[in-house]
Amino acid sequence: MNLRELSQVLGLSQTTVSRALNGYPEVSEATRQKVAAAARKHNYRPNTRAKGLATGRAMAIGHVIPVSSQHEVVNPVFADFIAGAGEIYARHGYDMMLSLTGNREEARLYRDLGAKRSVDGIIVHAPRVEDDRLDLLQDINLPFVVHGRFGGPTDGYNWLDMNNRRAFARATGFLAELGHRRIALINGLESMDFAARRRDGYLEALNNHALSPDPALMVSHEMTEFNGYDATLALLDLPCPPTALLTSSMISALGVRRACHERGLVMGRDISLISHDDDLSYFRNGGRVPDFTSLRSPVRDHGRRAAEMLLRVIDDPDSTPITELLEAELQIGLSTGPAPAPLRPARQG
Amino acid sequence: MNLRELSQVLGLSQTTVSRALNGYPEVSEATRQKVAAAARKHNYRPNTRAKGLATGRAMAIGHVIPVSSQHEVVNPVFADFIAGAGEIYARHGYDMMLSLTGNREEARLYRDLGAKRSVDGIIVHAPRVEDDRLDLLQDINLPFVVHGRFGGPTDGYNWLDMNNRRAFARATGFLAELGHRRIALINGLESMDFAARRRDGYLEALNNHALSPDPALMVSHEMTEFNGYDATLALLDLPCPPTALLTSSMISALGVRRACHERGLVMGRDISLISHDDDLSYFRNGGRVPDFTSLRSPVRDHGRRAAEMLLRVIDDPDSTPITELLEAELQIGLSTGPAPAPLRPARQG
DNA sequence: CAGGAAATTGAAAGCGCTTTGAAAATCGGG
DNA sequence: CCCGATTTTCAAAGCGCTTTCAATTTCCTG
Known part of the structure; x- marks a missing residue:
């Protein structure tokens, strides 16, 4: 059932039917009712492609998800991010288009999206420290929001990020104040911008506490259970x-x-751990008292906010860049405690 | 840059340019070269919506992902499944559209997809034992492939599933043959079809080994780390x-x-564990010798196969239903061993 | 070199919708 | 009851592409 058929059924012109369905004021209440009823009855929905062609809007948002070519790994945080974004899109009648890509074809993919006009805007994931996407994105003419930030200047484009640097400085400082002097960082891949900022925050806090960084205590890997164990x-x-x-x-x-368990260490007593926690639905951090002391920053919420931001940008493409920096919450759990005795933290100062 | 502009630049008709770009035979090699060069130079890509409108094909596949309303949980297997499917789509020029939905609006969403014609086919995820989607899907006129099966008759529609029943029967049997008489099942939500079949396989094997099922040993939950621990x-x-x-x-x-560790039990000696393993990229099962004995069935591969199947169905909509039943591989790891002495397995038989 | 076949190109219609500009119907006031 | 103002409806153009059918050009053969 298309518009022409529907209007024939009703004995009205396509114009009137279209207007009635789209809430234009110049159609009488009586006919609006009739049209709505008929549309419901015949299960009519306007054809997306035709509507898009006529209006110039795709009513779709693209998400470009880089697939780390090294290990062909799909980061599970995307699932939650996308769930959050999807909520917002659904509420505003937008569809969500996903493209997965290795680094190779990345440039071509973005250019495609820009030229094919199948989406009204895109969300850019997993920005790297060295990333040539920014120029590219500014070149193709599509609104975009970055989840995270690129290395280099952080103005001139829309982004939403958590304050990785401050969060990890905070956590490191917290551990230092508990008397820990040898604090290790098990980071994500530091070619990723978020991981680089976390390392910077960590180093900054070490410095503030007069601790000198030890390269042997800093590792950087894909963030899998296995790597965490090995490291x-x-x-x-x-x-x-x-x-x-x-x-x-x-x-x-x-x-x-x-x-730690395997080595017979009790967390919070023999060894302390603070984890970043994206609040993924499959990895809830304990119950009332969290197992892990953690930096909490729900990625699902990031998804919601980024989506809202992008829709705002699409509605007003000439607005000055919007940015949003979210603070993580340090949530004290059972995995942290004072440094064990051998280090004699009491002696200091 | 659109087709009209491009053809004006070239001094050719839109017809010829369109044909040249789409590889029709009735255009001379010379002009084809010229057209291709100009298209490259001006970074021309046909507008998706216009092309779709003209051809009647959206060149997009929809994935409908149910979001368990109970806990607002996004299953991480989707990430890997979608990565696999995405590979195939990219190779064939299809886009991927994602819709997340709670059970409430499910019916409306499917009807929307059918009527709006924004996708050429859909992949249906997470079929339940009691699921009213099958009728719905057959009603709306769109090719679809189910990842898994619905409860009830399993013919009359396209699906791709692993042999959950046999896999779990096999694993249960393996444990029984190691002398275990009290074998627990920590299952996913048994309202899900896959989980129900796994339970059936488990019960079948118990029965075959003259073991009587004990409800106290069968639990069914959302499959999180925390639930596994608690159970x-x-x-x-x-x-x-x-x-x-x-x-x-x-x-x-x-x-x-x-x-188990917390209770001081050594896996493979004091207690045995077999896990199903979807081979998710973030949860690799050990190295050369897997930590866990497992039923391996890479979900990313399922994604690839399901996508290929759907594209085949789209190309030939009147084909008889295609089904594919994949066998899981029982991979012996370190987490299984003979039942501990107290049960005196040697006495039996 | 004529003439028909084959190869190549083009004009125009159509995909299903929105929207402009014009026409028809309705209304209110003298 | 008539006329201008206001509502309400409609015909047709246009969004950017494909594709049918017709026109033109090129080629080959007698």
Whole structure:
């Protein structure tokens, strides 16, 4: 059933039917009712493509998800981010289009999106420290919002990010104040911007507490359970092992915990751990009292906010760039405690 | 740059340019070259909506992902499934459209997809035992492929599933043959078809080994690490605890392992575990020798196959239903061993 | 070199919708 | 009851592409 057929059924012109359905004021209430009833009865929905062609709007948002070519890995945070964004799109009648791409064809994909006009805007995921996408994006003529930030200047485009630097400085400082002097960082891939900022925050806090960074305590990997486990074992095998760990994801934190248990260490007593926590639906952090002390920053909420931001930008393309910096919440759980005795934290100061 | 402009630049008709770009034979090689060069130079891509309107094809596939309204949970297997499907779509020039929906608006969403014609076919996720979607899907006129099967008759529609029943029968049998008599099942939500079939396979194998099922050993939950942990602790607290466990997901298996460690049980010696393993990129099962004995069935591969199947159906809509039943591979790892002595397995038979 | 066949190009209609500009119907006031 | 103002409706153009059918050009053969 298309518009022509529907209007024939009603004995009205396409114009009137279209207007009635789209809420234009110049159609009488009586006919509007009739039209609405007929549309419902015949299960009429305007053809997306035709509508898009006529209005110049696709009513769709593109998400470009880089698939790390190294390990062909799909980050589970996308699932939650997209769930959040999807809520907003649904509410505003937008569809969500997903493109997965390796680094190779990335440029072509963005140009395609720009030229094919199948979406009204895009959300850019997983910005890297060195990333040539910014120029590209500014070149193709499509509104976009970045989840995170690119390395380099952070103005001139729309982004939504959490304050990775401050969060990790905060957590590191918290551990230092508990008397820990050897604090390890189990980070994500530091070619990713978020991981680089976390490292910077970590280093900044070490510096503020007069602790000198030790490269042996800083590792950077894809954030899997397995990597968290491996990294922790290696760290514990060090001649002078850390007494506290900082990890970039709940998933690696699971591996950290496993390694610690395996070595007979009790978390919060023998060793302390703070994890970043994206609040993924499949990895809730304990119940009332969280298992892990964590930096909480629900990625699903990021999805919602980024989507709202993009829709705003689409409605007003010439607005000055919007940015939103979210603070993570330091949530004290069971996995942190004062540095164990051998370090004699009481002696200091 | 659109087709009209491009053809004006070239001094050719739109017809010829369109034909040249789409590889029709009735255009001379010379002009084809010229057209291709100009298109490249001006970065021309046909407008998706216009092309779709003219051809009647959206060149897009819809994925409808139910969001479990109970806990607002997005299953991480979707990420990998979609990565697999996305590969195939990209290769064939299709886009991927995602819709997330709670059970409430499900029916309306499918009807929308059918009527709006914004996709050429859909992949249906997470079929339930009781599921009214089959009628709905047959009603709206769109090709579809189900990942999994609905409860009830399994013919008359296209699906791709793993042999859940046989896999779990196999694993249960394997444990029974190791002498285990108290085998617990930590299943996913048994309102889901896959989980119901797994339970059936488990029961079938128990029966074949003359073991009577014990409701206290069968639990059914959302498959999170936390639930796996909780369930295992509860099972171990039973007056007569299980000596072997079967779990429906690597993620819950992580929780199972944690609970076991916490109770000082060594996996493969004091207690055995077989996990289903979707081979998710963030939860690889150990290295050369897998940590867990597991039923391996890579969901990313399912995604690829389901996508290929759907494209085939779209090309030939009147074909008889295609179905594909994949067998999981039982992969022996370190988490299984003979039942511990107290049960005296040697006595039997 | 004529003439028909084959190869190549083009004009125009159509896909299903929105929207402009014009026409028809209705209304209110003298 | 008539006329201008206001509502309400409609015909037709246009969005950017494909495709049918017709026109033109090129080629080959006798």
